[in-house]
Amino acid sequence: MNRPPGLSVRVKLTLSYAGFLMVAGGVLLGTVWALLLRDYQVVSARPGEFVPVRSVVVHVYAPATAAVLLFLLVFGLVGGWILAGRMLAPLARITDAARMAAHGSLSHRIRLPGRADELRELADAFDAMLTRIEAHVGEQRRFAANASHELRTPLAISRTLLDVARSDPDRDAAEVIERLHTVNTRAIDLTEALLLLSRAEQRSFARERVDLSLLAEEATETLLPLAEKQGVALETSGEIAPVNGSPALLLQLTMNLVQNAIVHNLPAHGVVRVNTGVRAATVVLTVENTGEKLAPHLVSTLAEPFRRGTERTHTDHAGVGLGLAIVRTIAHAHDGRLILAPLPAGGLRATVELPAQT
């Protein structure tokens, strides 16, 4: 913002210090003056000669008053300038840090020493804000890098397929088309997942009453063929679980969890349990599945974008690693949270807690 130049806060503070001192001094001296003048007594300067008090006051008292006021003015200006400078020194550091942040250097911190006061609180709040922004920007950069990398992969594969087809015209076209189709579908899936993620992040969706238990039923029904193909048994249970949110996004959340539970399950005889319930003011959706044993430190990172837990050799599922990131973002957009916990016997329990609709 371009502002017209003005007086600095240091000058303003100095002027107000000096001003207050002058006013206080003036009032004090004025009171004394008034008291002296109150009684129209006369004093004798020489025996037999009387002078009115007013002229004594004017002659003796006035120059002294002026001298005192002048001293107070100089004292107020100098003292005020020094005091204001000391008080405002931390502000210069905060301003420097803000300017550096504005120019993109987010790693700088103010770290103002000293005991707590308003300015130190401001500096600490500013440091905390910088830490958060730095983490957020880092996350966004990693996300953008990962997303571009993931999007480049199907494109690069398509080009290789096309190059091969061009250099070898006798090759079976049907096979190339089939492989191109697979790669293309994957790129579309990835782009759709990215779009979904950004839509949920923007929180720009209409909210209405949604029963999570109905969504859970819908998701399991839709994914039943996949479960049968993977040899996984699906069990749904629970009570009515009303929340306030976007039906499409919450269905996506449920689908992602159930799909994960089916796909990242045992190679055979796996089980998936989906349950909905209400605990106090919270609606809880739990999806549990059998599977490999998972280390807790690994589980805590699974919801990060593009994170794939274990290298899968026994499934043909080629996930992009956005499923849980989408679940987490949708849960946050609905003021809820996603909790992942490994099960002692292997497999995972994913719990989504959302505020119940009242």
Ligand SMILES: Nc1ncnc2c1ncn2[C@@H]1O[C@H](COP(=O)(O)OP(=O)(O)OP(=O)(O)O)[C@@H](O)[C@H]1O
């Ligand atoms: N229910 C689960 N049981 C065991 N492991 C799981 C489960 N859900 C997720 N994981 C692990 O977490 C990783 C990340 O899951 P996420 O859903 O984010 O990605 P994905 O399933 O690999 O790909 P997609 O984006 O297609 O869903 C998975 O690769 C898998 O290793």
Ligand SMILES: [Mg+2]
């Ligand atoms: Mg998934």
